[in-house]
Amino acid sequence: MLDFALWKRATVWGLVLLGLLFAAPNVFYSRVEGHNDALKAIETQGATPELIASRDGWPGWLPSGLVNLGLDLRGGAHLLAEVQVEDVFADRMDALWPDVRDALRAVRDQVGPIRRIEGTPGLLQVRLSEPEGMAAALEAVRALARPIVSLTGVGASDIEVSGEGAVLTVQLSEPEKQATIDRTLRQSLEIVRRRIDEVGTREPTIQRQGEDRILIEVPGIGSADELKALIGTTARLTFNPVVSRTTNPNEAPGASNVLLPSMDEKGTYYIIEKTPVVSGEDLTDAQPAFDQNGAPSVTFRFNPSGARKFGQYTAENVGSPFAIVLDDEVISAPVIREAIPSGSGQITGNFSVEESTNLAVLLRAGALPAELTFLEERTIGPQLGADSIEAGKIASAAAFLLVLGFMWASYGLFGLFANVALIVNIGLIFGLLSLIGATLTLPGIAGIVLTIGMAVDANVLVFERIREELKTAKGPARAIELGYQRALSAILDANITTFLTAVILFVMGSGPVRGFAVTLAIGIVTSVFAAIYVTRLMIVMWMERRRPKTIVL
Amino acid sequence: MRLKLVPSDTNWDFFKFSHVSLGASALAMVVSIVLVFTMGLNFGIDFKGGTTIRTESSQPVDVGAYRQAISALDLGDVSITEVFDPSFGPEKNVAQIRIQAQGDTESVTPETIAALEEALTGIDPSITFPSVESVGPKVSGELVQSAAIAVSLSILAMLVYIWLRFEWQFGLGAVVALIHDVTLTMGIFAGLQLRFDLAIIAALLTIVGYSVNDTVVVFDRVRENLRKFKKMDLKDVLNLSINETLSRTTMTSFTTILALIALIVLGGDVIRGFVFAMTWGIIVGTYSSIFVASNILLMLGVKRDWSKDGDGGAGTQFAKAEG
Numbered sequence: 001m002l003d004f005a006l007w008k009r010a011t012v013w014g015l016v017l018l019g020l021l022f023a024a025p026n027v028f029y030s031r032v033e034g035h036n037d038a039l040k041a042i043e044t045q046g047a048t049p050e051l052i053a054s055r056d057g058w059p060g061w062l063p064s065g066l067v068n069l070g071l072d073l074r075g076g077a078h079l080l081a082e083v084q085v086e087d088v089f090a091d092r093m094d095a096l097w098p099d100v101r102d103a104l105r106a107v108r109d110q111v112g113p114i115r116r117i118e119g120t121p122g123l124l125q126v127r128l129s130e131p132e133g134m135a136a137a138l139e140a141v142r143a144l145a146r147p148i149v150s151l152t153g154v155g156a157s158d159i160e161v162s163g164e165g166a167v168l169t170v171q172l173s174e175p176e177k178q179a180t181i182d183r184t185l186r187q188s189l190e191i192v193r194r195r196i197d198e199v200g201t202r203e204p205t206i207q208r209q210g211e212d213r214i215l216i217e218v219p220g221i222g223s224a225d226e227l228k229a230l231i232g233t234t235a236r237l238t239f240n241p242v243v244s245r246t247t248n249p250n251e252a253p254g255a256s257n258v259l260l261p262s263m264d265e266k267g268t269y270y271i272i273e274k275t276p277v278v279s280g281e282d283l284t285d286a287q288p289a290f291d292q293n294g295a296p297s298v299t300f301r302f303n304p305s306g307a308r309k310f311g312q313y314t315a316e317n318v319g320s321p322f323a324i325v326l327d328d329e330v331i332s333a334p335v336i337r338e339a340i341p342s343g344s345g346q347i348t349g350n351f352s353v354e355e356s357t358n359l360a361v362l363l364r365a366g367a368l369p370a371e372l373t374f375l376e377e378r379t380i381g382p383q384l385g386a387d388s389i390e391a392g393k394i395a396s397a398a399a400f401l402l403v404l405g406f407m408w409a410s411y412g413l414f415g416l417f418a419n420v421a422l423i424v425n426i427g428l429i430f431g432l433l434s435l436i437g438a439t440l441t442l443p444g445i446a447g448i449v450l451t452i453g454m455a456v457d458a459n460v461l462v463f464e465r466i467r468e469e470l471k472t473a474k475g476p477a478r479a480i481e482l483g484y485q486r487a488l489s490a491i492l493d494a495n496i497t498t499f500l501t502a503v504i505l506f507v508m509g510s511g512p513v514r515g516f517a518v519t520l521a522i523g524i525v526t527s528v529f530a531a532i533y534v535t536r537l538m539i540v541m542w543m544e545r546r547r548p549k550t551i552v553l
Numbered sequence: 554m555r556l557k558l559v560p561s562d563t564n565w566d567f568f569k570f571s572h573v574s575l576g577a578s579a580l581a582m583v584v585s586i587v588l589v590f591t592m593g594l595n596f597g598i599d600f601k602g603g604t605t606i607r608t609e610s611s612q613p614v615d616v617g618a619y620r621q622a623i624s625a626l627d628l629g630d631v632s633i634t635e636v637f638d639p640s641f642g643p644e645k646n647v648a649q650i651r652i653q654a655q656g657d658t659e660s661v662t663p664e665t666i667a668a669l670e671e672a673l674t675g676i677d678p679s680i681t682f683p684s685v686e687s688v689g690p691k692v693s694g695e696l697v698q699s700a701a702i703a704v705s706l707s708i709l710a711m712l713v714y715i716w717l718r719f720e721w722q723f724g725l726g727a728v729v730a731l732i733h734d735v736t737l738t739m740g741i742f743a744g745l746q747l748r749f750d751l752a753i754i755a756a757l758l759t760i761v762g763y764s765v766n767d768t769v770v771v772f773d774r775v776r777e778n779l780r781k782f783k784k785m786d787l788k789d790v791l792n793l794s795i796n797e798t799l800s801r802t803t804m805t806s807f808t809t810i811l812a813l814i815a816l817i818v819l820g821g822d823v824i825r826g827f828v829f830a831m832t833w834g835i836i837v838g839t840y841s842s843i844f845v846a847s848n849i850l851l852m853l854g855v856k857r858d859w860s861k862d863g864d865g866g867a868g869t870q871f872a873k874a875e876g
Contacts, residue, residue, distance in 0.1 A: 072823075080692060224685065225663040375692040377660045381683035384607070384823075391640065391821030398819055399812035406808060409556040443752055446816060446824050450759065450831065453812030454766075457805040461770065464801040467561070490773040493718060494766040500714060501707045501762035505755060508703035513755045520759065552555075 004540045012533045016424050019526075022063050022431035031057045032064050065434040068203070069219075070441035070515050073389050075382030076219035077227045081372040083188050083212050085181045088370045089122040089172055092180070094274075096124055096144070096159070100170060103140040104128075110136040117167065124170040131166040138163050141170060148176050181212055187369045189214060192231045194365040199230065209510075213375070224377040234327050234371055235362035237280035239310065240272040242321040242333050263329040264350045270330045272323045277313045279367075282306025286363035288356040289346065296356035297348040300363065307343025315339035326359075392445035399449045400426075407456055411463050414553055417538045418459040421530040425455050428526040429519065438522075441515030451523030457494070458531030461487045467553050476551040477543060484536060491528065499524050558803040563796045567843060568788055568851065574844040578733055585740020592743045597750030600697050602654030602690035604661045607636075607647065608673060610680040614648045622672040628665065629653045638822040647822070660687035700754040704735065707758050711765045715772070720856055723772050726849035730841040731764040737837045738830055752827040760834030763809075767802060767842035774798050775850070779857065787855065791847050799843075806839040 025032040035058035038051045058064060071078050097116060104114050104126065112129030119125070128137055138161055145157035158176040162169050172180065185208055192214060196204050205217040221227055243257055246269050253259040253271045262268040284303045291297040302310055313322075314336050323333045324347055331349045351359070404422065407415040429448060433440060466483030473479040502524065505517035598605055608614075614635045623631050630653040641647060652669070655661060666685060673680050688696075708728055716724035735757055742749050774794040782790060813832045820828060 082691075224687075225666065228663065374660050375689040376687065378686040379684060381681070384683035387640075388821055388823055391819060395816045395818075395820040399815035402811040402815060403808050406556070406811060410804065412555060442824050443755055443827060446820065446828060446831075449812050449816045449820070450809065453809030454763070454805065456808050457766075457801075460801050460804045460808075464798075464804070467800075468797065486777075490770045493769045493773055497711055497714060497765040497769055498762035500710050501758045501765075504703055504707045504710060505758050508699050508706070509751070509755065513751055516752075516755050520762075 004537060008533075009537060012537050015529075016428070016534060019428035019431035020424070022065065022435050023427045023429075024062065025058070025064055025066050026430050026434060028058065029066065032066055034058075036064055036066070063434070065437065067430060067433045068437060068439040069385070069389075070439045070444065070512060071217055071219060071378070071385075072380055072442045072512055073385045073392075073440065073445075074219045075380045075385040076217065077221045077224040078376070078378040078380075079216045079224055079227055079231075079374055080209070080376035081192075081214045081216065081231070081374050083185055083214065083369075084371045084373060085184050085212050086122055088180055088184050089177065092172060093122060093124040093170065096170065099144055100124060100126065100141055103144055104137055104168075107133065107136045107140045122171060126168045126170075128166050128168060134163040134166075134168065137168050141168065148173075148179060184369045185212060185214070188372070191366050191368050192216060195231055195361065198361045198365060214372070220382070222379075224379045228374060228377070230358075232372055232374070233362055234368045235280070235359075235365075236327055236367040237283070237363055238276035238325045239278045240274075240276045240323045240325055241313075241317070242323045243271040243273060245270055245321075245333070260323075260325060260328055260330050262333075263326070263331050270323055270333055272325065272330070276325070277322065278302065278306045278310045280363060281367070282309070283363055286360045288353070288360045291346060291348045295348060296351040296353045297346050298351075298356050298360050298363065299346045300344065302343040304343070307341070310343060310345075311339060311341040315341070388442050388445075392442065392449075396445065396449050396452070399452050403452055403456060407459075411553060413542075414463055414466075414539070417535050417542075418456055418463070418531075420538060421459065421535040422452065422455055424534050425523075425526050425530040426452070428530065429522050432522050432526065433519070438518045439515050440519070441512040443512045443516035444519040447516045447519035447523060451520070451527060454498075455523065455527035455530065458487075458491045458528055459535055461491055461494075462531065462535070463553060470551070470553065476548060479551075480539060480543070484532070488532070491531070495524050495528050557800070558807055559799055561800065563799055565792075565796060565799075567792055567795050567847065571844075571848050571851075575848050578841070578845055581740070582733060582736045585736045585743070588740050588743040592746065594739065594743050594749040595746045597748045598651065598654075598686060598688045598693065599751040600693050600700070600749070602688055602693040604652050604654075604666070604685065604687040606650045606652075606666075606669065606682055606686075607684040608650060608680050609683050610646050610677050611644050612646060612677055612679055614646045615676070616648070618676050619648065619650065619673065622676050623650070623652075623669060626665075626668055626672060628655070628669070636822050638825075639818070640821065654688075654690045654693075656689065659691075660689040696751065700751065703754065704757055704761070707761045708732065708735075711761065715765070715769065719772060719776060722850055722853040722855050723775075725853060726846040727765055727768040727772070729849045730768055730846035731761050731838070733841045733845050734760050734764045734834055734837045738834050741833055742830070747826055747829065750826075752824065753830050756827050756830035756834065759831060760838055763835055764838035764841060767806070767838055768846045770801065771795055771798050771842055771847065772850075775847075779855070783857065787857075788851060791851055795843055795847060802839060802843065806835060809835055 034054040035056075038055035042051050042055065101114070101116075104111055110130070111133035114129070115127050117125040117127055126137075128134065141161045145159045145161070148156050148158050156173055156175040158173060160171050160173045189206060189208060193204075193206050196206065196216070196218060203219060205215065207215050209215045216227065216231065218227055243254070246259075247267050249259070249261070249269055251259060251269070251271070256274050257271050258274050259269050259271050262270060282302050282305060284301050286298055286300045289297050289299045318336050318338060321333045321335045324331045331347060347359075400422075404419045407418050407422075409415070411418065426448070429451065432438075462483050465487040466479050469479040469482040469486070470476065473482055499521060502517050502521035506514055506521065509517055608619075616633050616635060619633050620631065623633075632651045634649050636647040636649055638647075650669075652665075655665060666687075670682055708731060711731065712724045712728045714724075715727050738757060738760060739749075741747075742753065771794055774797055775791060778785075778790045778794050778797075782793075785793075810832060813828055813835070816828045817825060817832065
């Protein structure tokens with residue numbers, strides 16, 4: 001007969017209650033959000049009466065997890081950035097050049113004079129005057145290789161040296177490239193995170209995507225441009241010796257020098273030495289300030305090693321200018337008046353207050369190890385998101401009423417049972433979404449509405465089956481039992497196939513599509529639970545109380 | 554009195570006009586493929602790269618003036634469409650502007666956006682820009698690839714799953730039906746030149762899931778009836794199974810479409826394309842699970858003796874585990 005063990009009943013009702021409990025905060029969205037924000041604020045800034053009031057707007061013992069709203073519902077900016085790791089490879093090769101040069105000079109008697117061939121970034125190519133000396137040259141350069149310490153590249157060395165004709169080629173080895181990409185990405189992620197945290201927006205998503213990409217989503221920010229200005233700057237600060245100053249942009253800078261434009265004076269260029277004296281990595285602090293003339297500036301402080309290098313250099317070069325270079329532009333090139341041993345200084349330029357504040361943030365957070373290019377960007381205004389939520393709510397309500405009415409008209413009392421299960425089902429979806437901290441997107445709302453339509457399917461399968469069994473079975477209880485038993489395989493097969501597509505969607509999709517896949521998958525699980533257990537339990541309880549001789553379905 | 558979409562004890566012959574229905578399906582598929590190749594799909598920026606900007610203004614949208622203002626910027630291919638929705642009212646005039654991708658890899662420069670917004674503000678001071686989305690050609694190329702993989706993978710997954718749970722003939726029947734559904738959906742998107750973007754791929758995959766869902770319910774009954782009526786002609790078994798499940802098929806399709814219609818009418822214009830694809834797919838999917846999948850099954854023939862199969866291997870019922 002229709003036995004339903006007590007522990008099973010308790011479990012079903014318990015799960016339903018638990019699900020609804022977790023879903024409940026979403027009904028009071030803004031209040032719970034205020035409560036959560038206030039909790040965080042009190043932790044970091046201490047309590048104020050307003051914060052305490054908003055904290056107490058929602059009881060602390062109730063669950064306070066909310067469904068995250070996706071960018072398309074909340075508004076904000078989304079960026080997909082690619083880290084230009086090739087730049088890092090090129091930098092590494094440039095840094096290696098002096099060592100290679102010295103190594104080859106040591107075997108000069110065999111290789112003759114040497115010359116670097118510029119051109120292919122990421123490759124260090126050297127032409128030997130005497131190709132016969134290639135073997136010696138290879139040996140000399142290979143001696144520079146260092147073993148890599150990484151999980152995958154044990155025993156490998158960091159560079160690959162090869163020779164063809166008179167040209168010797170040095171490049172990073174494959175495992176070293178992998179390790180470099182990894183390191184560069186981790187650093188970039190960390191720095192992007194720090195920069196965004198400095199401005200203090202809520203719940204940004206910053207994650208690595210694929211090999212060399214970073215996905216950044218910041219809710220509530222005005223536009224993707226603002227976000228790009230913040231994270232798109234490399235902010236590489238260096239202090240370089242100045243060789244000369246010129247107005248000719250095509251002047252040849254000479255070996256190991258580079259020609260850079262001035263930031264403020266149009267048409268002025270500086271020729272500076274490529275190798276910096278000190279770089280931004282040696283900074284410990286940077287703060288916006290005002291100089292003695294009241295113009296916005298940035299004060300900075302070096303760490304001990306930076307301070308020592310800077311002090312030594314300034315002591316040796318009193319009277320000559322040095323350049324403060326930010327991202328390949330010379331901010332200013334003051335003349336050293338006296339040695340600066342304290343390790344702190346001030347950068348002045350034609351800054352606005354906003355620019356100096358931003359520069360200080362960027363310098364504090366550190367330079368990006370490589371440039372970022374933006375492959376994808378989306379800005380959604382908050383009003384559009386709010387409109388979408390509003391439309392989604394109305395559509396869901398309408399869909400709900402239509403389906404509820406239709407089920408009742410089709411199946412009567414059993415339809416009402418199915419309707420209760422449907423309501424429970426929606427509650428469970430929101431409960432689960434809140435519990436796992438999933439993100440609800442606009443397609444996700446469509447997924448929920450679709451679930452409203454499809455969730456009744458399992459019930460329909462069962463009810464139709466019961467109808468059929470009623471014709472032959474002995475008594476309603478037996479028909480119901482058979483109905484559930486025989487519809488089960490169809491229910492499971494049908495839902496497993498849909499679930500599979502949801503999984504594929506989740507794996508292959510991104511952003512809003514993923515949100516849709518999550519709601520679809522959760523909807524499938526909860527609707528099967530609701531149909532098999534919740535509706536069944538209601539029917540069983542009704543049968544026990546009424547003990548009907550016949551049922552009409 | 555209960556509401557019934559179809560009479561309770563139908564005994565319709567679904568194969569009487571099978572050559573007509575199969576012919577119509579084949580024709581529709583051919584037309585769809587021709588449409589996709591001749592008219593092409595109206596790919597959104599997700600797949601083609603480029604930038605879309607949504608504008609909103611209290612003044613009526615003047616597409617000509619917009620076009621004139623933008624063409625001065627020399628941005629290449631620009632398309633401007635006015636967007637309508639019952640919820641907008643006279644004070645809300647919305648347009649969607651799309652410009653082609655500007656570079657090789659990157660999305661769009663802030664200068665381009667700024668220049669465009671300035672040009673439009675020049676002709677209509679009340680204009681606002683609720684959303685700006687830009688995808689670089691590099692990413693869009695990859696998105697096309699992963700979308701194609703996702704759809705193929707899901708079809709393959711269905712084939713394998715049904716093959717494992719039933720027999721290969723069932724798997725093939727279901728997969729032909731869902732290729733039919735996906736093709737027809739792409740065909741109507743090409744024919745009506747509706748925008749085809751990532752969300753539509755999500756809709757296609759949902760259609761795949763739904764179509765198989767529908768087909769599996771029929772097949773499940775076919776398997777059961779094959780066990781029950783060992784001597785009955787396959788055609789009659791199929792007919793009986795479709796008739797028995799017809800009421801469920803129509804009920805579920807109807808409730809799903811009810812929900813989707815609510816979403817089309819009230820859900821706003823942003824997801825209308827997505828919902829339209831889904832609605833169309835469900836109509837087509839319901840049709841194909843009855844007329845396409847079963848016909849294929851009839852043509853292929855199936856193993857008749859299920860009793861020796863025992864409890865292991867293909868055809869095991871989950872129901873047995875549940876008791």
